[in-house]
Amino acid sequence: MLQPPPVPEATTAGGYLLVLLIVIPVAGALLAVAAGGRNLERIALATLPFGLAVAIAIALTMVPATGPLVPTAPPLVFRKYPP
Numbered sequence: 001m002l003q004p005p006p007v008p009e010a011t012t013a014g015g016y017l018l019v020l021l022i023v024i025p026v027a028g029a030l031l032a033v034a035a036g037g038r039n040l041e042r043i044a045l046a047t048l049p050f051g052l053a054v055a056i057a058i059a060l061t062m063v064p065a066t067g068p069l070v071p072t073a074p075p076l077v078f079r080k081y082p083p
Helices: 016-035 040-066
Strands: none
Touching: 016 040
16 A cells, blocks of 8 residues: 655645645735736835745744754855866
8 A cells, every 4th residue: 555655744634734825926926916006116115014924934834843954054165177
């Protein structure tokens, strides 16, 4: 019998936060196009706090599961090219 794939601890049960992260900007863009030119800035400013709230919710969900978030950078690789 096939086993279900392992679910990372940082995801929510339904994965709704990741869906919202995609849906909110797309819905805002569609609404802005439908509303017209004058309302474009208002709709963009109205959707920004919702996107920020979802990003914060994702970060807060990940902290207990993975520990503190530490920024990392890939190592710099210097290559010598032939002259």
